[in-house]
Amino acid sequence: MARHAAEPAALPRARERGRRRAWIVAFRRYRAPYLFILPFFVLFAVFFLYPIGFSLSLSLHEWSGFGPARFVGLGNYRLLLRDELFWGSMLNATILFLIYVPAMTLLALVLASVLHSRYLRLQGLWRALIFLPNITSMVAAGYVFRLMLDTDSGLANRFLSFFGVSPIPWLDDIWWARISLGLLLVWAWLGWNTVIMLAGLQTIPPELLDAARVDGANAVQIFRRITVPLLRPQILFAVTLSIIGTYSLFTEPFVLTRGGPVQATTTPVYQVFTSTFEYAKVGYGAAMSYVYFAVIVVLTLFQFWALSRERPAGRGR
């Protein structure tokens, strides 16, 4: 008792020591599992943490990728603030997002509901077919799209001409090029989004749907009032990934439109790529990555916040 009174600080310290010892004991006890997961963390540190830190340092330098680097402080960021092309690429990605993500998400929802239906035969086949584009090489697919969408000799316009539609400048007009890129993206990513929704659908208890049906709800009502609200987490997940994916698009515009016309389909990552690897402005490219990263984080957090404000009712399971 007296000893405790004399050393009031000893207690937390002892507790702290005890905790640390417990940690060591735990480590000893689980040495083998830790060893097994070690390779991942080593690779993670070498290929993720170090580059992230190094890019930050790069973004403060003017460097051509070779030879001595010159420290410029926030100079790259100052230039970037006034760089119309970079902010233009942010705007492009936003426009692109609005063009294809709502349509794709809705379509994925509808498709998933259809695929989930117990009356559908050959379910596995349809699922595989819808997912197929996602595992197709984007370079090959983009090239085929490019040929099909050629204004004068492409299949798309030739097909439309049977219905008396005059040639559409698919890749030769600022807005059509964005729409064409959106089409390619929907084609490539619809399957992936459908699979997410399908996974969500399978967690919805069938009793709910049966109860609704007994109460006289029709298919559309069930879809709107039950399926969609209960699929909120999956929709949130899919849209979040789509946000990140749209801003970091590279292969698709690189193959389909080369970022044009008039830079209308140049995305932020496309800008990072050209600055770093074609113009040999490594520091500037790193600064771009950081600004772009910050924007993505803010957008994602905002979206999480906006969608988690009200939890859907009846999701207690």
Added chain:
Amino acid sequence: MRRGWSRGALGLVLALVLAGCVGGGEPEQVSTPRPGAETSGQLTVWGWDAAIKSLKVVDAGFRQAYPNITVKYVAKPPMDTYRNIQLALSAGSGAPDISVIEDSHLAQFVKLGGLADVTDLVKPYTDQVNAYRWKPATKDGRVYAMPWDSGPVAVFYRRDVFAKAGVDPASIRTWEDYYRAATVIKQKTGIPMWPQPRARNDARLLEMLLWQQGLGYVDAQGNVILDKDPRVQRTLEFMGRFWREDLSLDSEWWQDPWYKALGGGKVATIPEAVWMGTFFRDFIDPKGTGHWGVFKLPVWEPGGSQASNDGGSTLAIFEQSKQKDAAWAYVEYHLTRPESQLQIYEKTDIFPALETTYQDPFFQEPSEYFGGQKVRELFVDVVRNIPEAGVYTSEYQEMNALMASEVQSFALGKQTAQQALAKAAAAIRSRTSRA
């Protein structure tokens, strides 16, 4: 978009790879010793298919002259080759001994460093090579590459289309004449005069037309002139007339529809460098003997220049190479001997920058593919008169991309030529810190 994170991470990883050696020292300026027949080595040469095919033409002779040197070629498309060079330079190892580098990208690498200083070695050939070719290879009075082929520009035209429209190519002396011919041809045959896409314009034709006038993105001091020299605006406005009046083929260059249009006589002319003839003969219009003729670029004003350049490439030796004497033996054998260059020209049609070859009777022979016209002689006449111009600067790629975007916007009718040039000039100034 499951690949979102991993893609971002990939970019960062690449940044790491590049980051290998910030703060590396200045490359020392060493000149390699003159090689002899006993020189040995195992050389690696980077390039692309067409270039390597040409270099191989004289390899048998090279092996005889230097029995102790072996050569390994690595063929990748130009952009991949350049990216790999950049990565190898950053990493401090992995560069080849020699690479083919186009003039358009050479200045960037010369500025970057990492190419071996060959000033003393190329000195004997200074006066034997087209004078304008040394500029992108030189920095602070030192030379870092040996010019190989040049790209003298002329107008290739379809004889059948001109005949059908009743236009005599010899009557086209000025660009104004060319424009008038374009309206006649369009009227009589419905065929557009030149291939110039609106939305997917790459600004290369604008560059050729500027180069003809000794103009480019910058002047000799490196200051941007796009919005300063009225001749630039005149040139772009001239191109604008072809878009407005629908006299140009709206098709992206180097794509299938473009090849088909050229091969199928759906476009009347194309102003392009000498190497275009090779493309015609090899795969665009291989059965088209007699289809095509060539005339020199029309002038902008009476007595003006008729010579311009597009492309051109060099061989550069890398600082990383441990066998620079063998590398120079290779470069010297392939590029500086008139016999080698003539052989390469005869076999693969790569037009030599080496002027000592031009006296050869081969240049005076009529060219069968071009309907018996003495095309080679014409191009020699052009190449001797190509002016220096500020097109292939150390930031050429960036300038070209910024310019192309504004040209596209102009061609689509979204801004005037003056606005296009003002915006391109402003963007280039701020992005490359120039006046």
